[in-house]
Amino acid sequence: MKQLLRKGLLFAAASLALSIQMKADKGMWLLNELTKENIAQMKGLGFRLPIDSLYSLDKPSVANSVVIFGRGCTGVTVSGKGLVFTNHHCGFDAIQSQSSVDHDYLRDGFVSQSFQEELPIEGLTVSYLSSITDVTKQVLSGVKKPKDELDRLSQIQKICQQIEVTELRRHKGDHKRVEVRPYYSNNKYYLLTYDVFPDVRLVFAPPGSVGKFGGDTDNWMWPRHTGDFSVFRVYAGKDNQPAEYSKENVPFQPKYFATISTEGYEKGDFAMTIGFPGSTSRYIPSFAIENRMKDQNEPRIEVRGIKQAIWSKAMNADQATRIKYASKYARSSNYWKNSIGMNKALVKLDVLGQKRVEEAAFEMWANEGGKRTKQYQGILSEMEAAYKILGGLQREAMYLNEAFNGAEIIALAYGLKDVTYKDMQSNGEKIRSGIEDVYKDYIPTLDEEVLPAMLDVVRLRVSRDRIAPIFDLIDKEYGGDTKAYAKDLFVKSIVPYKEKVLAAAQRPDFAEVLANDPAYKLSQLVRGILSPLQLAMKPLTEPIQRGNRLYFAGRKEMNPSQPMPSDANSTMRMSYGSIKGYSPADAVTYDYFTTTRGLLEKYTPGSPEFDILPSFLDLVREGSWGRWADKDGKLHIAFISNNDITGGNSGSPVFDKNGRVFGLAFDGNWEAMSGDIEFEHQLQRTIVVDIRYVLFAIDVWGRCPRLIEELSLR
Structure with missing residues (x-):
């Protein structure tokens, strides 16, 4: 019986390994580690370039055109004058920073008709x-x-x-x-x-109703009709080296810039992404996945859902609020919806079941290996035991972190601990500038609504003993009424009000004023709750860290021929695959591209998500696509491929078989939100904005031929 079980487990594990090997589309590969097998698979899918034309740090190559955009996105250099294409949502913060009620570039878009009109973005970098x-x-x-x-x-x-x-x-x-x-x-x-x-300037942004068409409703969904792109330019000193912003700087001349393809594509065509994916966890065991679902995703889903509902109501009611909170809301909502989709997909695809088969086979191999595999024996049991204790602590920590980051006043108060009267006297201008920047997108009256909602969810989800320092005060002095507590705090505190903070920071007794401030006291209570919780969790990470390292090494030793690309860690990776649709359910099949027909079908006048700026809508209805039309006579908006991407790949160029850009990756699909943990080749798709839609918006709507003339179109 034992022998039959052993054979069954090893067969199941081998079948899983074989299925992984057969999926040429799985993998975020390091370009400097491409194997003969990788290259053969790429060529089998249609790739034509020599490998040293794809990647070389010694001579110009396709990969040289790909950049880290800002702090968490990808972009691609598309001209000899430092022009960079990325996603609209990657450029969102930059566009917001230049927007006002009078010049609402988030809503109306931005077009520069000369180098002089390009807007420098403080703090933005391209690497x-x-x-x-x-x-x-x-x-x-x-x-x-x-x-x-x-x-x-x-x-x-x-x-x-x-x-x-x-x-x-x-x-x-x-x-x-x-x-x-x-x-x-x-x-x-x-x-x-x-x-x-560090000198990066905004060049072009489509209207928000194009760049963010579909909003939260369509986020992570296919079919998609979002023109998710924006355009920036990298500037350099006159020696073509990186330099801080100066009017004397000139457009950067890159080592290599990507050619743009306007030929279009067919089902089955080769597609390749290069970018900087943030984080995946492809090799963690089943109990680590359960921890992710229950103790991390669930608290995030609940808390952010409450906060975002309050923000959304205020944003829909007032344009100035929408501008201030648009970027914060987008960041919060993106990961919130990702967590919802991940939990659903992990269950539907039975990822836990697959992982348990792998674990059972690994344990059998390790135990039967004797001294040779001694270092791997028992590591899964040790990890599982640690997760059982860690889970409850981490769940409470997630609720506390999500809630008390959701109430912005707490972070504002805690940040002021580093501001001193002495520093204000010696470096006041810089500190004032920093405070101005922090408060420019903050609305106290809105945060006053959020704080009690966050306190209420903490009271409901975190053990009473842990949060007693906060709620003893609320219960004793405010009868447990968190709204009354918040109202009083916002009346008595200086923290929510920039002018009061700046005035108090000029006083010699600023440290004492801050120490007695109710918002600052709350921030210290929060810190006092979180610190011991973090200390309690730290030793539990020891067997987990050790186990993850040895589990990967052991699985590699167990199946040396099985491809095991390294998890994403925000460094350059490539993925290769094909353009194809998918079938998420019986009798449901999605095509591999969308057109303006779907855009008009979704168009809803007055909707914050599905309205379209009149000047753009008129062009779509007119239907004069010019040279940007597909051979079918339609203007294509987006397409999908089975490339393997994750967060950080936003803005990644999608290259064709000849190394030409024909789209920008901007999303994944809802049915495969488990992709960070396990790639599902039948369902997982990368959603890409068609480069011809980008060029149509620049050329026809933006009437900006100077940018089109910069590009190398083939």
């Missing part, structure tokens, strides 16, 4: 990868008899920091970012160097 070096031996050889996994990781962190310092000194220049990043569950390390350009 180009300039080198990548394997430093695994250097890192691991420096680890000396660690007490446990946390000590091991602490030593590695110090070694990596020293490597980064040494490398930065070697470059002897500003505007370099150097970092050592872990790969393959902390089994390998690379040193990466970036050239960081």
